[in-house]
Amino acid sequence: MEKERETLQAWKERVGQELDRVMAFWMEHSHDQEHGGFFTCLGRDGRVYDDLKYVWLQGRQVWMYCHLYRKFERFRRPELLESAKAGGEFLLRSARVAPPGKKCAFVLTRDGRPVKVQRTIFSECFYTMAMNELWRVTGEAHYQIEAVEMMDQIVHWVREDPSGLGRPQLPGAPASEPMAVPMMLLNLVEQLGESDEELAGNYAELGDWCAQRILQHVQVGGRRPTPAARRDLGTGGQGNPHPSGPQWSPSQTGRHGEARPGRGMAWDPREGGGPREPLGPGAGGRVPESQARQRAGKPGQTQVLPGLCGQPSTQISVPPQCFTLATWGTQVQSRG
Structure with a gap:
């Protein structure tokens, strides 16, 4: 049992080190100081190779910054919170295609103009997660209002009327x-x-x-x-x-x-x-x-896991x- 604890502690320390390394990389290279939000198409050296902004990833990064700020003392740093707020404000300004409508874009230009809209709920889901976490760390009510209103819209699309997604049910399509x-x-x-x-x-x-x-x-x-x-x-x-x-x-x-x-x-x-x-x-x-x-x-003990999707087995x-x-x-x- 003691050996197991030592192994788990070693993995905990390694994961913590990896998290610190990853956070340092994204804090240094991904922030768009001019337009807000984050660059997510980065090379290994941190250089931006595409400045398109994907709403899924914008929402995820805001959520992650806020969640780490809220849960871990070592990430309770003002610059992390300010970056999360800047990302959240970018989403508030640009994510929705035609405000006050709730449909969000899938891809935005660097300055926030819609490039592509998916006929799914997932941009809206990550938008909701980001707004809720921002509310939790800032206490600013308008973030929570955005989260709850978007959640209500998502539920409406899923359980009542999906027409707002722009995805018509075609005759003969299997359920x-x-x-x-x-x-x-x-x-x-x-x-x-x-x-x-x-x-x-x-x-x-x-x-x-x-x-x-x-x-x-x-x-x-x-x-x-x-x-x-x-x-x-x-x-x-x-x-x-x-x-x-x-x-x-x-x-x-x-x-x-x-x-x-x-x-x-x-x-x-x-x-x-x-x-x-x-x-x-x-x-x-x-x-x-x-x-x-x-x-x-x-x-x-060595075990063999069967391969998936035509891939070879793994030991x-x-x-x-x-x-x-x-x-x-x-x-x-x-x-x-």
Whole structure:
């Protein structure tokens, strides 16, 4: 156990050093002092090779600066907060294509003119995250007003009327539902509801709805559900595999409503990442701890991970922290 603690501490220190290095790079090279916002197309030497500004990345950088400022003492620096505010003001001035409308651009010129608009909700999602975090660190109410109003608009587009996105439903198009939409909405539910009981209550039902939509993308015992029952299937009735996205949201999914059994699906102790062997209600949504430990392997043991998308298999050495990850699904069950 002591050796495991030492290993985890070493990784914590390494990650901290990498974070400091990354932050120093972006603080030095990405700030647009003339127009506000951030350059995000940077070479390894920090030189800007394209000055287009992507609203997703503008919102993410504002959120990250504010989040680090709020959570970590060593990042509580005035210049970091001022840079975040400058990025937020750039978004307020330029992100929306036709104010007072809420639709945001996907790409902007350096001085904030729209270049491309996507017919999705994701620019608006990152805009919302940025505004909410700015409110948390500054206390300035207009940021929170922007966040809540944009959240209401996103929910309207997703659950009531998507016409404002400019994406008409074409006759004969098969019903489908990408996982990205409920995944991002659930992220916003958690973001806006943090330490805010009123908003958390307002969005509780939405969080449950998102969790249920996400769980529809979990394969059921290797059996192929009928297309009528599963809107995430392709036209041939086959599932649409996407290993990265599902790994981002299991813990959020597990915190909402009837999705609590999903907590046990948050980690695949045999191969890592998202669940490979689904757990039905009869299993209580959990893997027995002894089985999880056995399947996780022993520290130092070599395991072979199957390749994805035609890539070759990969050999890995099982780190000690896999014991913690492998049994996470059983341990978290007691916290609900």
